[in-house]
Amino acid sequence: MSLYKWGGYSPDKQFVGLDNFMILAKDMNFIRSFQNTILLIVLVTVVTLAFALVFAAILTRVKFFGVNFFRVIFYIPNILSIVVISAMFSAIYDPSQGLLNSFLRLFEPKTWAGVQWLGNEKLVIFSLAITLIWQAIGYYMVMYMSSMASIPEDLYESSSLDGAGALKQFFTITIPLTWSTIRTTLTFFVISTINLSFLLVTALTGGGPNGSTEVFLSYMYKQANTNSAYGYGMAIGVVVFVFSFALSAILQAITKRDTYEF
Template sequence: MNGHAKRNRSIFIVLALAPAIILMTIFMLYPVLSVFQMSLYRWGGYSPDKEFIGFQNFVTLAKDMNFIRAMQNTIVLIVLVTVVTLAFALVFAAILTRVKFKGVGLFRVIFYIPNILSIVVISAIFSAIYDPAQGLLNSVLRLFHPSNWQGVQWLGNEKLVIWSVAIALIWQAIGYYMVMYMSAMASIPEDLYESASLDGATAVRQFFTITIPLTWNTIRTTLTFFVISTINLSFLLVTAMTGGGPNGSTEVFLSYMYKQANTNSAYGYGMAIGVVVFLFSFALSAILQGITKRDVYEF
């Protein structure tokens, strides 16, 4: 390739990449850098006056018990939603892939329906289920209790409400990840299962020795999705369902950040929370990718 052709090729590559780079810079890189910059200021968000205070917002953040509680709630949701959703999605995917019965396609659609519903709709559904007077859950439990039983305040009890939110998140996510795992499982050769059956391996043993190892790369990828989506969706669901209550018992990273930045006129402080969320998400994703790394099985 002569010099003129190389130059034309380089120009073409630059022109092809330029729109994507410009858009990424404007809508991703610049906002992220702005968050880091604003976290170093005391600013109400609307006032023209900004006071540079360095890392004082982060020092205050480390002593803020409300933020620490929001962080604890977020970690609980990440761990609980990830483990339970991963387990159920894998099991359901294996059943719908390996077991042959009528209506498999219908079950796939039914499981995926929650994923296409908006968070507002999901919030309304579970708020109705958790209603202490006429909700489905208490109505079922009332069958096993005296007639004067008042029911459980699922969204009003500080000890129960975070678990109630977690159930809604799990219900919403299972179908999406199940479809991803089904796609990965469909590529596993049937011969492997037939050979294992001839050797006397049960369906459960085949699941742990064939299915999981050969879908491990997909599982690793979805772990990162779990972290990011749980952080984002927990904010939306908490905002629509509980508003962070009662008494901040369902406050999560982003809901607390939003309230500080927009409600309490502490925009710089809210951006400091945003920086912590960014670093936390990045670090947790990197750790998960590191500890789940293993040799790739080929077939």
């Protein structure tokens, strides 16, 4: 369908070859959605990976009262509907009575008075990133905890006798021995961010303000179903597929390491 000019409902389809892709390369709205998607993938992947690994290591290695409680608390966001999450963060980001501005005004009343987290074109994409990170941390934390639980305790005890502290153990034992799981989750990060960003944008911002939160799939959906440009929307879909596949393959290639055995 990406090779046709078609509105989606008309019985007539006009073959246009690669014209849809030629138009796509010059479409500034698509380019902006591409940039937003890349930004979200990078931000969400880096921050979620870091926090999930740290929290997983703490809840696996550190023994304290209520560990299981914190495991459940961290995982709860992952089982919530994206619509529920959107409603929650819409209230949190509310400029007048939202939790975020109310908290920040305790420190700087004038600076944080009425900040438009979802209405400011420069801030809104980062507000979406924070929401996606909050939703994803628990899921990946549980995956890393499962991998860390299989690491023999003897390795940590031996390294402690050699003078290695908790931080050094984290980077020289925990990370290397969970690397295969980390590689796998990198592909999940790409796919889930592309999918969930569409759902979150649809439910929370609708692509606004002024298209500043438009992402791959939200722009594709609007072109295919709203603007009667189904063929053009499918061209965007092809680009999304190729991009997702290529990025996942690149990540797997550059993160390839020798497998450690114990």
